[in-house]
Each structure stands twice: as C-alpha cells, then as structure tokens.
Amino acid sequence: MSVTADDVRRIARLARIAEPEDRIDALTDELNGILTWIEQLNEVDVEGVDAMTTPVKFALPQREDEVTDGDCRDRVLANAPKSDEGFFVVPKSVE
Amino acid sequence: MSDLLKLSLDEVTTKLKAKEVSATELAKEALAACEAAQPALNAFTAFDGDKTLAMAAASDEKLAKGEGGLIEGAPIAIKDLFAVEGVSTSASSNILKGFKPTYESTVTSTLWDNGGVFLCKTSMDEFAMGSSNETANTGPVNNPWKGPNGEMLTPGGSSGGSAAAVAADLCFGATGTDTGGSIRQPAAFTGTVGVKATYGRTSRWGTIAFASSLDHPGPFAKTVKDSAILLQAMSGHDPKDSTSLPQDVPDFVAAVGQSVKGLKIGVPKEYRVDGMPEEIERAWQAGIEWLKAAGCEIVDITLPHTKYALPAYYIVAPAEASSNLARYDGMRYGVREEGEDLTAVYENTRAAGFGHEVQRRIMIGTYVLSAGYYDAYYLRAQKVRTRILQDFDEAFKTVDAILTPSAPSAAFAIGSKSDDPIAMYLNDVFTVTANLAGVPAMSVPAGSDKDGLPLGLQVITRALDEETMFKVGAALEDAAGFNAKPEKWW
Numbered sequence: 001m002s003v004t005a006d007d008v009r010r011i012a013r014l015a016r017i018a019e020p021e022d023r024i025d026a027l028t029d030e031l032n033g034i035l036t037w038i039e040q041l042n043e044v045d046v047e048g049v050d051a052m053t054t055p056v057k058f059a060l061p062q063r064e065d066e067v068t069d070g071d072c073r074d075r076v077l078a079n080a081p082k083s084d085e086g087f088f089v090v091p092k093s094v095e
Numbered sequence: 096m097s098d099l100l101k102l103s104l105d106e107v108t109t110k111l112k113a114k115e116v117s118a119t120e121l122a123k124e125a126l127a128a129c130e131a132a133q134p135a136l137n138a139f140t141a142f143d144g145d146k147t148l149a150m151a152a153a154s155d156e157k158l159a160k161g162e163g164g165l166i167e168g169a170p171i172a173i174k175d176l177f178a179v180e181g182v183s184t185s186a187s188s189n190i191l192k193g194f195k196p197t198y199e200s201t202v203t204s205t206l207w208d209n210g211g212v213f214l215c216k217t218s219m220d221e222f223a224m225g226s227s228n229e230t231a232n233t234g235p236v237n238n239p240w241k242g243p244n245g246e247m248l249t250p251g252g253s254s255g256g257s258a259a260a261v262a263a264d265l266c267f268g269a270t271g272t273d274t275g276g277s278i279r280q281p282a283a284f285t286g287t288v289g290v291k292a293t294y295g296r297t298s299r300w301g302t303i304a305f306a307s308s309l310d311h312p313g314p315f316a317k318t319v320k321d322s323a324i325l326l327q328a329m330s331g332h333d334p335k336d337s338t339s340l341p342q343d344v345p346d347f348v349a350a351v352g353q354s355v356k357g358l359k360i361g362v363p364k365e366y367r368v369d370g371m372p373e374e375i376e377r378a379w380q381a382g383i384e385w386l387k388a389a390g391c392e393i394v395d396i397t398l399p400h401t402k403y404a405l406p407a408y409y410i411v412a413p414a415e416a417s418s419n420l421a422r423y424d425g426m427r428y429g430v431r432e433e434g435e436d437l438t439a440v441y442e443n444t445r446a447a448g449f450g451h452e453v454q455r456r457i458m459i460g461t462y463v464l465s466a467g468y469y470d471a472y473y474l475r476a477q478k479v480r481t482r483i484l485q486d487f488d489e490a491f492k493t494v495d496a497i498l499t500p501s502a503p504s505a506a507f508a509i510g511s512k513s514d515d516p517i518a519m520y521l522n523d524v525f526t527v528t529a530n531l532a533g534v535p536a537m538s539v540p541a542g543s544d545k546d547g548l549p550l551g552l553q554v555i556t557r558a559l560d561e562e563t564m565f566k567v568g569a570a571l572e573d574a575a576g577f578n579a580k581p582e583k584w585w
Binding site (some may be wrong): 003007008011012013014015016017018019020027030031033034035037038039040041042043044046049050051052053054056059060061063072075076077078080081082088090091092093 | 171183193194195196197198285293294295308312334337338341400402403406407409410417421425426427428429430431433435436437438439440441443445446449454455457458459461462467472474475476477479480481482484516517531533558559
C-alpha cells in the first residue's frame with residue numbers, strides 16, 4: 001500500500017499538524033519508504049495468533065472508586081500557556 | 096579536579112558511608128564537572144544547583160547519623176523524559192519548552208528515597224524518537240569517544256546525554272528509557288552498562304510517554320554491579336501505573352558475582368545480519384568463549400521472527416505515540432501557537448512544536464490506526480509481536496539466557512545517518528525484540544573495535560529473571576576486562 005500527496009494532507013489533518021505545502025512531497029516519499037519496508041510483515045503467518053496486548057500477563061489491578069487526588073488547582077494551572085482567575089484560557093470553540 | 100568522579104557508584108557510596116567524602120563535596124565537584132563539559136559534550140538540558148546542594152546536604156545529615164539509603168549521597172543524572180519537580184522537563188522538544196512539572200516521577204522519587212542526589216537533566220532524541228540524539232531541540236550530543244580522525248560521534252540514542260554523562264565520569268549513574276533500544280544501544284556506543292528490566296518492573300508514571308506498551312525506564316552505570324544497585328533503587332510496584340508489576344523486587348545486587356557454571360546460553364543465528372562488521376562478530380565469539388570458560392553450556396538457538404521485529408515496532412510504536420502525543424494541543428501546558436480558529440491553533444502548535452522525526456512518526460501512527468487500515472497494519476503487527484514472544488518462550492524452554500551483540504555497529508559519526516530514517520531505525524535491530532516481548536536485557540561493554548571504540552554484548556533473560564541477566568552480565572564484564580576510557584578532551 002502506498003500513500004499519495006492527498007493522503008498525506010489528510011493524515012496531517014487527522015494528526016492536527018499543519019504541514020506546509022512544500023513539505024508534502026518529501027513527506028509522501030518518506031512515508032512510502034517506511035510503509036514499503038513494513039510490508040514485509042505480510043510474510044508472517046498470523047493465522048490463529050492472538051494480538052499481543054501486554055508483555056507480562058497479570059490481572060489489571062482495581063482499586064476502590066474513591067477520590068485519591070485533587071485540590072491542587074494552582075499546580076494544575078502552573079504550566080498553562082494562558083490562565084486567568086483559576087481557569088485555562090483557550091481559543092473560542094463555540095460560536 | 097580530584098579523581099573522585101572516576102569512582103564507581105559502589106566505591107563512592109562506600110566512601111560516603113565511611114565519611115571519607117561528603118555528599119556536598121561530591122555534588123559540588125559533579126556540578127562543576129558537568130558545567131565544564133557542557134560546551135563540548137552538549138549532554139545536559141537543565142541544572143538546578145540549589146536543589147542538588149540541598150539534597151546533598153540532606154544526605155550528609157543522614158550519613159552523619161549512620162543512616163541513609165542504598166545510594167545515599169550519589170549524584171545521579173536524569174534523562175529529560177522524567178518529571179523532576181520544579182526542574183525543566185521537556186523531552187528535548189520545543190513543544191514542552193519551559194515545562195516545569197509540579198510533581199515527581201515515580202522512578203526519580205524512588206531514587207531520591209534511596210538517597211540519590213539530583214544532578215542534572217540530560218539531553219535525548221526528541222520524545223525518545225531516535226538512535227543518535229540528533230533530534231534533540233538543543234542539538235546533538237557529542238560522544239566522549241571520538242572517531243579515529245578526531246571526528247565527533249553520536250553517543251547513540253535516544254538516551255544519549257545520560258550515556259555520555261556516565262562515560263565521561265560526570266556522574267555515578269543516570270536514568271534512561273528504552274522503547275526500542277534507547278538504553279542499550281547508547282550504552283554499547285559509550286562503553287557503559289545499560290539495563291532494561293522486565294516490562295513493568297520500573298514504573299512509567301511521570302515519565303513522558305512515547306509508546307506505553309514498550310517504554311522501559313532503566314539505568315546507565317559504569318559497572319554491572321552499579322547497574323544492579325541502580326535498578327534496585329528505581330524498581331518496585333507503583334499503584335499509579337496500572338502496568339507496574341505487583342511483585343517484590345529481588346536482590347539484584349546479590350546476583351552480581353554469582354557463578355554462571357552450568358547455565359545454558361543461547362546463541363541465536365538470526366542475529367548475524369548482512370553488513371555487520373567483522374569486529375562485532377568477533378566480539379560476540381569472544382563473549383561465547385568467555386562464558387564457555389566460565390562453565391556455561393552454549394546452545395545454538397533460533398528466534399525465527401527476529402527480522403520482523405523492527406517493522407512490527409515501526410507500526411506499534413508510532414501508533415501508540417500518535418495517541419500519547421495527542422495531548423500536546425497547546426491548551427494546558429507547553430507552547431501555544433495562535434491561529435484563526437481552534438483547529439488552526441492545534442495544527443500550528445503541533446507543527447511548530449514537534450520536530451520532523453516526531454511529526455513523521457505521529458503521521459505513520461495516525462495512518463496505521465485510521466479507518467480501514469487498522470487490521471492490515473496495527474492488528475497484524477500486534478500478532479507478529481505475539482510470534483516474537485513465542486520465539487523467546489520456545490528458546491527459554493532450553494536456555495537460561497541469550498547472548499547477542501547489542502548494536503550492529505560501533506558509534507557512528509554525527510550526520511552520517513540522519514537523512515535515511517530506515518538506516519537509523521536499523522540501529523535497534525538487536526535490541527527491539529526484547530521490548531516487544533517485555534523480557535529483561537542489558538548491554539555490557541565487551542571490547543573495542545580497530546579504532547578503539549567500545550562494543551557491547553547483550554544478555555537477554557526470561558521475564559522476571561533479571562538475576563540471571565546480572566549474573567551473566569557480570570561474568571562477561573569480568574572476562575572482558577574492558578576498562579578503556581575516552582581520552583579527556585571536554
């Protein structure tokens with residue numbers, strides 16, 4: 001499978017990365033190089049094989065459903081690009 | 096400068112306990128050495144001298160009372176992927192420029208609980224994506240080892256700054272993370288010891304995520320014993336990481352120096368790759384002979400899916416990265432680039448904040464997870480991963496440990512592979528299998544090539560059997576007697 005320049009524009013949009021038009025051709029070549037290389041996986045017989053989800057098997061731990069953290073508004077906001085009055089300030093998203 | 100910094104962690108903690116040296120004195124000396132080396136090596140991304148000296152003073156108080164932890168008073172360098180409270184933590188990326196965590200990663204807080212003293216943050220490939228430390232937003236790190244004509248070499252990556260700092264005797268140990276080989280390959284390139292334990296042995300909480308099912312925090316050290324001490328001082332169950340193993344930590348240090356007599360060592364034929372320098376093959380053969388002489392039985396084994404490990408990795412890792420890195424949207428932390436609407440803010444922020452390699456991997460990951468391609472790429476890669484794990488399971492029915500080279504070459508020149516992503520990815524051909532299978536693996540310095548550059552051998556063992564890995568690693572270290580050091584030029 002290979003990707004076209006339009007595919008790359010679509011992937012960039014999905015990934016929310018503004019790729020400048022003059023990068024698209026180079027990116028298309030790079031992605032195709034990598035995708036061609038990973039195609040060798042088609043040689044592997046995976047019939048009846050389960051997908052691996054975790055390397056060491058153990059039951060995922062569960063804990064009581066209770067509040068264990070919080071009350072640290074200022075620490076949460078400490079690295080915000082913009083904040084005001086204890087809130088994150090973000091661009092307008094609803095007209 | 097005194098020779099204090101040349102001591103091993105084991106030696107210096109003995110001196111600290113005997114009060115022959117103070118933690119404060121040591122911290123001052125290490126800080127000065129790091130700062131002096133920075134213009135030449137470019138291995139560091141942040142210092143906080145006040146924090147370092149305060150932690151050293153606290154160690155001195157404990158030591159004065161005859162108290163203190165496993166590594167009390169020893170200055171440790173921290174890869175820029177670990178959150179250290181109040182200290183710039185940016186994953187060597189512009190998108191996190193200026194980020195100062197208000198919390199501490201579990202691995203670093205465990206190290207501090209054991210007496211470690213924060214020394215500095217170390218440079219890395221951006222978001223740990225690279226094998227040469229060239230994608231760091233602060234520029235490449237120079238390997239303390241230079242090429243035969245004095246050319247600058249990469250220290251490997253992604254944990255290149257940590258590897259360089261240990262190799263140049265600027266600290267007594269360092270943390271790294273290993274997602275496809277990012278501890279073991281730089282360890283091999285710098286003549287240091289690098290360890291990746293069983294997946295889940297060290298907590299991922301507070302380390303900036305790259306590929307969650309493959310990320311393994313671990314140590315760089317000057318000796319195998321030091322690496323066991325450091326792993327001991329960073330391991331343990333962490334309720335904050337759901338994949339952290341609910342297991343007691345064995346006494347890794349006690350395993351170092353134990354006899355390897357009677358152990359069965361597997362030698363996989365698939366690790367002989369095209370174009371591998373003869374010297375790597377020779378180092379591997381030497382390792383086989385050393386272990387034989389130490390009483391091990393050598394067994395030829397096969398790991399038939401080895402060649403598929405890297406391509407599977409380059410689906411799984413970018414897929415997980417594209418998901419993990421979705422959080423960098425310029426809203427809650429990191430930098431924000433303005434735009435005409437919300438989507439444009441996201442897109443501009445991520446275009447400006449991520450470097451090319453990171454963008455490339457996010458896009459590969461986005462593509463393989465996108466509608467219609469998930470089964471063909473991601474699901475298939477996860478099944479191939481099961482095949483790779485089955486290869487190891489099968490081999491470990493007959494052998495106790497596996498011996499391979501750590502990397503397909505010695506350290507290479509800066510710039511020599513940066514234009515060819517796949518050539519760069521092939522650096523991890525021997526290391527990536529252990530990440531996919533989650534089994535412990537370490538790199539031990541095993542000799543030098545014709546240019547005097549260090550070469551590493553890798554020991555892989557069963558999940559949860561780090562002790563056998565340390566036994567075999569120490570036996571190799573003993574036999575190799577590798578004690579060369581780069582000539583000081585920094």
